[in-house]
Amino acid sequence: MQQSLTREEKRKIKLDVILRNAAKAFMERGYYKTSLDDIARMQNVTKPTLYYYIKNKEDILVKCEEQTCGRINAMLDDVMAEKLSGFDMLHLFIKEYIKIITDDVARCHVRHRGQMEDDVLKAKSIENHKDIEFRVREIIRLGIKDHSVRDCNSTILAILLFDSLNGITSWYHSDGKVSENELIDEVLALVGVGVKG
Amino acid sequence: MQQSLTREEKRKIKLDVILRNAAKAFMERGYYKTSLDDIARMQNVTKPTLYYYIKNKEDILVKCEEQTCGRINAMLDDVMAEKLSGFDMLHLFIKEYIKIITDDVARCHVRHRGQMEDDVLKAKSIENHKDIEFRVREIIRLGIKDHSVRDCNSTILAILLFDSLNGITSWYHSDGKVSENELIDEVLALVGVGVKG
DNA sequence: AATTTATGTTACTATTCAGTAACAATATAA
DNA sequence: TTATATTGTTACTGAATAGTAACATAAATT
Numbered sequence: 265m266q267q268s269l270t271r272e273e274k275r276k277i278k279l280d281v282i283l284r285n286a287a288k289a290f291m292e293r294g295y296y297k298t299s300l301d302d303i304a305r306m307q308n309v310t311k312p313t314l315y316y317y318i319k320n321k322e323d324i325l326v327k328c329e330e331q332t333c334g335r336i337n338a339m340l341d342d343v344m345a346e347k348l349s350g351f352d353m354l355h356l357f358i359k360e361y362i363k364i365i366t367d368d369v370a371r372c373h374v375r376h377r378g379q380m381e382d383d384v385l386k387a388k389s390i391e392n393h394k395d396i397e398f399r400v401r402e403i404i405r406l407g408i409k410d411h412s413v414r415d416c417n418s419t420i421l422a423i424l425l426f427d428s429l430n431g432i433t434s435w436y437h438s439d440g441k442v443s444e445n446e447l448i449d450e451v452l453a454l455v456g457v458g459v460k461g
Numbered sequence: 462m463q464q465s466l467t468r469e470e471k472r473k474i475k476l477d478v479i480l481r482n483a484a485k486a487f488m489e490r491g492y493y494k495t496s497l498d499d500i501a502r503m504q505n506v507t508k509p510t511l512y513y514y515i516k517n518k519e520d521i522l523v524k525c526e527e528q529t530c531g532r533i534n535a536m537l538d539d540v541m542a543e544k545l546s547g548f549d550m551l552h553l554f555i556k557e558y559i560k561i562i563t564d565d566v567a568r569c570h571v572r573h574r575g576q577m578e579d580d581v582l583k584a585k586s587i588e589n590h591k592d593i594e595f596r597v598r599e600i601i602r603l604g605i606k607d608h609s610v611r612d613c614n615s616t617i618l619a620i621l622l623f624d625s626l627n628g629i630t631s632w633y634h635s636d637g638k639v640s641e642n643e644l645i646d647e648v649l650a651l652v653g654v655g656v657k658g
Numbered sequence: 659a660a661t662t663t664a665t666g667t668t669a670c671t672a673t674t675c676a677g678t679a680a681c682a683a684t685a686t687a688a
Numbered sequence: 689t690t691a692t693a694t695t696g697t698t699a700c701t702g703a704a705t706a707g708t709a710a711c712a713t714a715a716a717t718t
Contacts, residue, residue, distance in 0.1 A: 271663095271664075271715085271716080275664090275665095294576060295493075296493040297578065299704080299705060299706085300705080300706065300707085301705075301706095309665095309666075309667090310666075310667060310668080311705095311706085311707085312666075312667070312668090312707085312708080312709095313665075313666055313667080315707075315708085316664080316665060316666080320706075320707075321706070321707090351656070351657060351658065354656070379491060381494065404656075407656075407658065408658070410658075411658045412657070412658045413656050413657070413658045414650075414654070414655075414656050414657060414658050415658075416647060416650065416651075416656065417639075417643070417647050419639075420639065420643075420644065420647040420648075421647065421651060421656065423628070423632060424625045424628070424647070424648065424651055425625075426628075427624050427625045427627070427628025427629075428621045428622075428624045428625045428628075430624070430628075431620070431621070431623075431624025431625075431627075431628065432624075435620060442614075442616075442617065446614070446617075447617065450613060450614050450617040450618065450621070451617075451621065453611075453613060454613075454618065454621055454652075454655065455651075455655055455656055456655045456656065456657055457611070457654065457655040457657055458611075458651065458652055458653045458654040458655035459548070459551070459601075459604075459610050459611055459613065459618065459652055459653065460548060460609070460610070460611060460653055460654055461548065461604065461605070461607075461608045461609045461610045461611050461612075468685090468686080468693095468694075472694095472695095496674080496675060496676085497675080497676065497677085498675075498676095506695095506696075506697090507696075507697060507698080508675095508676085508677085509677085509678080509679095509696080509697070509698090510695075510696055510697080512677075512678085513694085513695065513696080517676075517677075518675095518676065518677090
């Protein structure tokens with residue numbers, strides 16, 4: 265008998281629901297103020313059931329990170345494949361990055377990255393972000409080389425840029441006053457030409 | 462017999478040491494992974510002694526906040542008293558803000574603001590930051606009026622700026638590769654003229 | 659249909675830790 | 689010197705909660 269979804273597909277969907285609900289709760293109440301019982305209740309299951317999908321509480325953060333970093337890196341692959349000036353690449357990256365991080369799982373990752381209790385996982389998380397930051401620094405350096413970007417400290421610029429972009433996760437909601445396009449335009453204008461009148 | 466320090470002065474100093482040590486621990490290990498026993502041990506006292514200086518664990522965050530917001534608002538008073546263009550005021554604000562938040566107590570506040578469990582304290586903390594953000598928006602609006610700042614959405618700009626500046630607390634250390642002056646210059650250049658080549 | 663594998667439950671353990679009660683010592687003031 | 693306020697300690701309670709063992713059921717495979 266043919267099922268609409270295989271076991272593995274169902275499993276993947278259930279894990280995804282867990283991640284999404286957990287991420288939302290972590291963002292609203294905080295990681296330590298959200299118990300696994302709370303998360304289980306959202307799924308209408310009991311706590312031990314969660315352990316069929318995750319190794320432990322921290323593993324939720326790890327899985328949110330894997331999902332989000334995967335998306336960001338794929339996006340960076342696309343951006344860097346285009347034949348653009350460094351500045352235009354940076355422009356495109358910012359636009360796509362804002363689209364990606366407007367999502368509970370991504371927001372959860374951004375807020376909790378590098379905060380794992382397990383030292384190995386923590387180191388891996390920091391490494392994951394360093395890799396992404398390095399790729400953006402590379403874009404900036406390309407821009408400096410082709411003179412589309414002003415000569416500056418690419419390391420500091422990349423960090424300042426990421427802090428602004430990641431900060432968006434804690435205030436921007438797609439149903440609020442500011443539209444996604446208006447937000448993207450303001451960020452691009454600030455990065456592009458600054459604020460001088 | 463005349464003492465070098467009055468009781469009240471000694472008390473204030475001890476509270477300050479508690480805040481400083483707690484703030485440092487919270488930044489290194491995180492709020493929930495740092496117990497009051499840990500903090501007490503740093504002072505070479507026992508946990509109940511802390512309760513002579515603080516109401517409860519959360520009160521440490523509140524006191525770090527009061528101290529830091531007090532400094533920031535005093536600084537804003539000074540900045541706004543100067544006869545400067547909006548852009549130059551913003552410039553000065555950024556410079557002074559970076560100097561203030563390079564300090565464990567301020568870093569602790571920036572990282573934990575708005576995360577209190579007590580609803581009243583949480584609301585107050587959010588309000589405190591809103592007030593400061595409002596004052597910076599006012600500076601931006603002044604700049605737009607006198608044409609020293611490009612016409613833009615002052616709300617979004619203020620938030621993006623604060624995220625960049627507050628982000629500094631989690632990566633910048635005065636003993637690292639980047640000097641405070643270099644950091645300030647890069648931020649001012651980014652905000653001032655952007656990154657276009 | 660029988661067997662196995664995946665998915666779920668109830669009931670429990672073990673640990674951590676904020677906060678407190680009761681008591682002790684020390685410094686200041688009368 | 690004696691009385692009082694301040695600062696500290698030891699020893700405990702109570703609550704929360706991550707993770708597990710043992711058991712139950714449903715679904716797929718043979």
